[in-house]
């Protein structure tokens with residue numbers, strides 16, 4: 764593993780079901796992501812993109828193999844330790860925003876920072892900066908339901924990077940938006956990732972988005988392989 768590798772997956776197996784319903788989704792999959800690198804994961808529906816992101820982000824255990832995040836091998840760690848590493852090292856963005864409905868945009872972005880131990884003042888300042896960066900600084904006091912889909916997703920992106928993670932994992936981050944809004948929101952995400960030097964693995968069906976990444980990979984028969992668009 765090279766010294767600037769921030770995420771590596773090695774020999775990952777993941778199966779669901781058993782007997783006649785056994786589905787082998789990942790079969791000895793290998794992947795590594797370097798510091799500051801952006802990678803698109805483009806693969807047909809049902810081939811295991813979400814599964815792969817969940818395993819990479821320590822939300823799910825593989826049946827075999829090792830996930831190394833920031834140089835730390837994670838497979839045999841306790842759930843508490845895995846949760847701590849996930850909180851510090853990984854930012855997630857999903858297709859649907861998953862913002863907490865009863866909190867304002869600003870509070871949603873503050874939340875992971877407060878959990879990480881920052882003071883309210885520090886968290887608020889960083890959240891406000893991120894909202895400004897995403898060009899929705901004026902919507903900070905609004906709750907998610909009062910925001911448009913594109914605005915909600917920009918808040919979710921800001922929340923994902925609020926703790927300055929090592930890696931951003933995004934699962935169809937603009938999949939729920941119309942093409943024009945998707946392009947705008949993705950540009951905001953890309954600018955944020957590039958500006959902060961974040962490494963990102965982004966699952967998308969959108970080839971225009973995938974082309975903007977440093978490289979593309981796909982899933983073929985449970986393996987992660989390079990993909991040319």
Ligand SMILES: Nc1ncnc2c1ncn2[C@@H]1O[C@H](COP(=O)(O)OP(=O)(O)OP(=O)(O)O)[C@@H](O)[C@H]1O
Pocket residue numbers: 779780786788806807808809810811812813814815
């Ligand atoms: N908990 C589970 N139990 C059983 N099967 C599952 C489970 N989670 C996922 N699968 C199956 O594993 C396969 C891969 O699912 P996954 O969600 O990773 O695919 P995907 O490539 O992200 O799909 P999409 O592009 O449609 O979101 C699918 O066939 C799915 O039905």
